Structure formats: C-alpha cells, structure tokens
Amino acid sequence: MSNHENTARLLPDVAVHAQPHLAGALDWVGMADIQVPVHFDAGDGDTQRTSAKVGAFVNLRRPDKRGIHMSRLYLQVEQTLSSQPLTAALLKNLLRGFLDSHGDLSDRACVSIKFDHLVRRPALRSNNSGWRSYPVSIEASLTNDEFLLELGTEVVYSSTCPASAALSRQLIQDQFARDFSADVSVDRSAVLAWLGSEQGMVATPHAQRSVACLRVRPSHDNGFRLIELIDRVEQSLGTPVQTAVKREDEQAFALANGGNLMFCEDAARRIQNALDADEGLRDFHIRVEHQESLHPHDAVAYASKGVAGGYGAVP
Structure with missing residues (x-):
C-alpha cells in the first residue's frame, strides 16, 4: 500500500456519524458563490468567457444522515461549467450528476449562476458605440425528471413622468x-x-433612471436568447440608457423621452405586452422600479404572464 493510500484510509470522516438528537430532513444543502469561469452565448454566436458565482444545492431527505458530499458538488461544477458553453442540456446533466453522486440522500437539485455579460450598443445618432454590461442570472432545478430553467436580467432606462x-x-x-x-x-x-x-x-418634467428586472422561463431549449430579450424590452420602452453620447445623441435621447412619457404602470404594461408576444417564453415575471427624483421613495409595479402554477406577483 502506498503512503498516499494509507493516509487517505486513515483520514477521519465525522460526517458519516449520525446525530439522532438532531435528526431531520433539510430542504437544501450546498454551497453559494462558488467562483468559476463560464462560457456564455447570448444568442449572437459570440461566446464570452466570464467570471461567475455559482450556487449548487441538493436536498437532504434522509433525517438519519448528518450531511451531504459538498466536494462532489464543487468538483462537478468546476469540471462542467469551466470547460463547456452553457446550455439547458448541460445544466440538466449537471443536476443529474448532483443526484447520481448522492445516492439515496437527495431527490432534488438546483444550481444558480450569476455573472455580467457585455453587449455592444450603437449610439442613437452618431456613428459611435459602446459597451453595456447586463447582469445575468440563470437558475435551474431538477426534481425527479421535472427540469425547470429560468433566465434573468435587468434593463436600465429613463422614465419621464406624464x-x-x-x-x-x-x-x-x-x-x-x-x-x-x-x-x-x-x-x-x-x-x-x-x-x-x-x-x-420655465418648467421641465422630472425624469429618473429606472430599472426593469426580468425573469423568464423559456418554452423550449433554443439557447439563451439574452440579446433578443433585451432588444424586445428596450424597444418597448423606447428610452434605454446610452453608452457613447455626442450632442446629437443627447438630443435624440431627449426626443425619445418626450415621446415616451410613462408611469411605472405604463412601463410594466409595455414590457408585459412585448413579452406576451414572444412565443418562446412559457412564463415571465417583471418588476419595474422608477427611482424617483421627486421624492425619496420609488414607484414600483409588477407584472407576469399569469399562467397557472407560474409566477406570483408578490412584492
């Protein structure tokens, strides 16, 4: 027997010892904010490699077992996400691996991935362009054979009060x-x-930077169409924030604001109508926040597709 094998055999593992006085099933056990690179195609064919924070969890349905095998989750996350582009199939296989590595301990698994994705956006009038960073969240879960996938992002825009x-x-x-x-x-x-x-x-209307938080559930696996989603929402609002701005761009932005006066309710309905028209979405949840310049509290509205068993509009 080698020294390595002898050392490994003698390492203590206190996790295998049950504690009867603390028995109980747990909803989720795992790790949050695992640092790992991911490869992401936002739908334009340009796969970007970026730093992500990942949460990996399984349930612990055996009340007589003290813990799960966290290192197995970590190694699967590191080996899978750092080497292959993100797809729905990849995430489903990753979650299946979580469950296969935990035998009869778990029957549910979930993973969350958060990172920023850069998209080049053109100026409104000039021939310039610049980068916009959009936050991306991907959440996937597997219960038996039921796989659920969700994509989230945020769109920042200007809202002028009617x-x-x-x-x-x-x-x-x-x-x-x-x-x-x-x-x-x-x-x-x-x-x-x-x-x-x-x-x-002598008077000008007040306007403010506003944020639309989006969560969508694709109806089928046709890739993460992030840019298509962003374009659809920004076009429905008409006043997304800009990158490179010359005077002609600023004037065009002022014109866009004047032609798109909106309360938070208007913004939520604009986005709702735009996403309702997307047959690639099974469900969605919208939260718009107008960070008021008139007073210190914000104006907020929620909307969803309203499918049975889908998102609830709970603040």
Whole structure:
C-alpha cells in the first residue's frame, strides 16, 4: 500500500456519524458563490468567457444522515461549467450528476449562476458605440425528471413622468400668456426666439433612471436568447440608457423621452405586452422600479404572464 493510500484510509470522516438528537430532513444543502469561469452565448454566436458565482444545492431527505458530499458538488461544477458553453442540456446533466453522486440522500437539485455579460450598443445618432454590461442570472432545478430553467436580467432606462410633463406644459402656457398679450398680433420669429430662450422653458418634467428586472422561463431549449430579450424590452420602452453620447445623441435621447412619457404602470404594461408576444417564453415575471427624483421613495409595479402554477406577483 502506498503512503498516499494509507493516509487517505486513515483520514477521519465525522460526517458519516449520525446525530439522532438532531435528526431531520433539510430542504437544501450546498454551497453559494462558488467562483468559476463560464462560457456564455447570448444568442449572437459570440461566446464570452466570464467570471461567475455559482450556487449548487441538493436536498437532504434522509433525517438519519448528518450531511451531504459538498466536494462532489464543487468538483462537478468546476469540471462542467469551466470547460463547456452553457446550455439547458448541460445544466440538466449537471443536476443529474448532483443526484447520481448522492445516492439515496437527495431527490432534488438546483444550481444558480450569476455573472455580467457585455453587449455592444450603437449610439442613437452618431456613428459611435459602446459597451453595456447586463447582469445575468440563470437558475435551474431538477426534481425527479421535472427540469425547470429560468433566465434573468435587468434593463436600465429613463422614465419621464406624464403628470409632471402636463404640469410643466401648463406653466409654459402661462408664461407665454404673460409674455405675449392677447390683443397684440404674434410675430412668428418672436415666438421662435421665445421658444429657444429660457423664458420659453420655465418648467421641465422630472425624469429618473429606472430599472426593469426580468425573469423568464423559456418554452423550449433554443439557447439563451439574452440579446433578443433585451432588444424586445428596450424597444418597448423606447428610452434605454446610452453608452457613447455626442450632442446629437443627447438630443435624440431627449426626443425619445418626450415621446415616451410613462408611469411605472405604463412601463410594466409595455414590457408585459412585448413579452406576451414572444412565443418562446412559457412564463415571465417583471418588476419595474422608477427611482424617483421627486421624492425619496420609488414607484414600483409588477407584472407576469399569469399562467397557472407560474409566477406570483408578490412584492
């Protein structure tokens, strides 16, 4: 017998010793924030390698067993995710490996993966472009043969308040009435000059950076269509935040905000309608948050597809 085999044989393993006074089944046992590289294709054919944090868990259904084999979960995560592109099939096989390595200890497994994905976005008017970082979360679970997969991300956009816009327009009208007497004919050039002056914009509506948090469940395995999802949501809102911005881009952004006034309810419904039209999604959950500039609390709305047994709109 080699020295290595002799040492391994003598290593103590206290996890095999049951503690009858602490017996009980556990919902989930495992590890969070495992650091590992992943390979991810967002749907454009460009597979990016990035650093991820992974959670790996199984249930412990045997009340007489003290613990699970965490090192087995870790090694499977490291060997699988660091060497192959992420796919639904890969994650299902990984979860099946979790259960196979735990014999009669577990009958449920789950994995969560979080990382950021860079997408190049064009400017609104100029010929420039820049990178946007989108957070990605992937969660998968396996119970017997029931496999569930979820993709999550966030879209940041600008929201201009419709009520504030209406109040601002009223103040501009009032200022116009004061500056131009009703009994004097109005000169077009004078009005144009007034509109381009500070007097012509005595009030502006408030706008704020806003966030749409998305969770979707694909209806079938056709890859992680992250960019398609982002494009669909950003187009429905009309005012996603920009990267490279020249003056012509900023002016175009101001125009987009003026043409897309929205309360948080409006934003949630826009996204809801856009995702309802996507036949590739079995279900989805939306949370929009308008981080108000008017007051210190935020305006929030939730929406979902509403399928039976799907997401509940619980804050």
